[in-house]
Amino acid sequence: MNNTSTLFSWFRLILKRDLALSFKKIATFLIPLVFFLIVISLFPLALGTENSFLSSLSPGVIWVAALLASLLAVESIFNEDFRDGTLDHFLLSGEPIFILVFAKVFAHWLVTGVPLLLASLISTFFLFLPEGVVLPLLISLLIGTLLLSLLGALGSALTIGKTAILSAVIVLPLSIPILILGVAIITSAINNQDYLSYLYFLGAMLAVGIPGLCLATVEAISINYD
């Protein structure tokens, strides 16, 4: 009992620290959000502004932009702590790395994923998405960005101290199922088809991904500190 409560206090401590750090530097949560909106607004500029054309493209555009925004922000998960030595200190403390990974992924998602949800609301006006689609869009992005944060943490832990583009090359192919399912959810919602089965599958992936990808990330960190 005592053990679990210490673990939980560690979780809260790391989460608080990460959130405090990112609110201190406003760029950490504002830049991915603005990046997302810039990418979204590039598409009408490149492809033309016809309403029906844009709204048929919008699910793919939103998801590709979310993928890029989430993965570009991924470098900050472990690299800064690696550079200033915080990671070393945590590992020396002897606490399970799992709790560190879990808290850091959650903090990263709160800082980059949740603002993306708000930005995606703006993008529905930009891309003329029908109003009834907003709910499935939000739910799919909610689950999808959490999965992307998990995958991103793995890529970031594998490439600690390296460039972000390497972790993107490793993680982007693995994130294809998330992209396909996310687009499928929105497309079937636009066509008034049943999108719940895709949503369930995305949720199942999240349920497997939380323990699975966190364990893989723990292994990746301990490889670096062998």
Place this chain on the structure above:
Amino acid sequence: MGSPPFFFKWASRLLPWFSPISFSILIIGLIWGVGFAPSDYKQGDVYRIIFVHVPSAILGQSIYLMMAIFGSICLIWRAKLAGMFLRSAAPLGASFTLIALISGAVWGKPTWGTWWVWDARLTSTLILFFLYVGIIGLYSSIDNKQKGDRAASLISVVGVIIVPIIKKSVDWWQTLHQPSTFSITSSPSMTSDMYFPLLICVIGFYFIFVSLLCNRLRVEILTRERNTTWVKEYLNNKV
């Protein structure tokens, strides 16, 4: 078997026999397939690219599976040789996958009229190629060889769990967005005149892979253990 010197000795002893045998199997298969197998009644002689395309596609996939198996051995038992296997096999797997993609494009142009189709199978092969490139990029960016081995092992194990999901989702995506323009999945039933040379080509490709792999492993072992006494003795005897 797990120790590098032991493997090195055996590989050096077997390769002078094994390499010529595998080259001759491959050449027999290719000559039989390209020169003597009957031409297809629909595609004519164009179909003969199958004798390169199918074996390399099979190898591209099975090398990835082997890498995941050896990767888990590397992670669990920290076997040095398994890590070296990963490093030696990844470029070969990437090359075979690339050969499959290019030969498929060359085959597609005369038969389908296009170099590329966003078909589920083509797409997942392309993704497989990207996964190989990611693994190669990862271990080549890590200076410490052992850490590089284990990082590459980890990503190949994670990848092999996700690959079926990718395949499944690509299948969905394909059925969602475009009606199947071409059916590559249903292969035409072949006569044995075509099937046997194909089988020999597949076996030949596997043999070539094993002999290339053993050669690469020998080089890897020598460079990595260059400071040990047995490598120094071996090289002194050579000179």
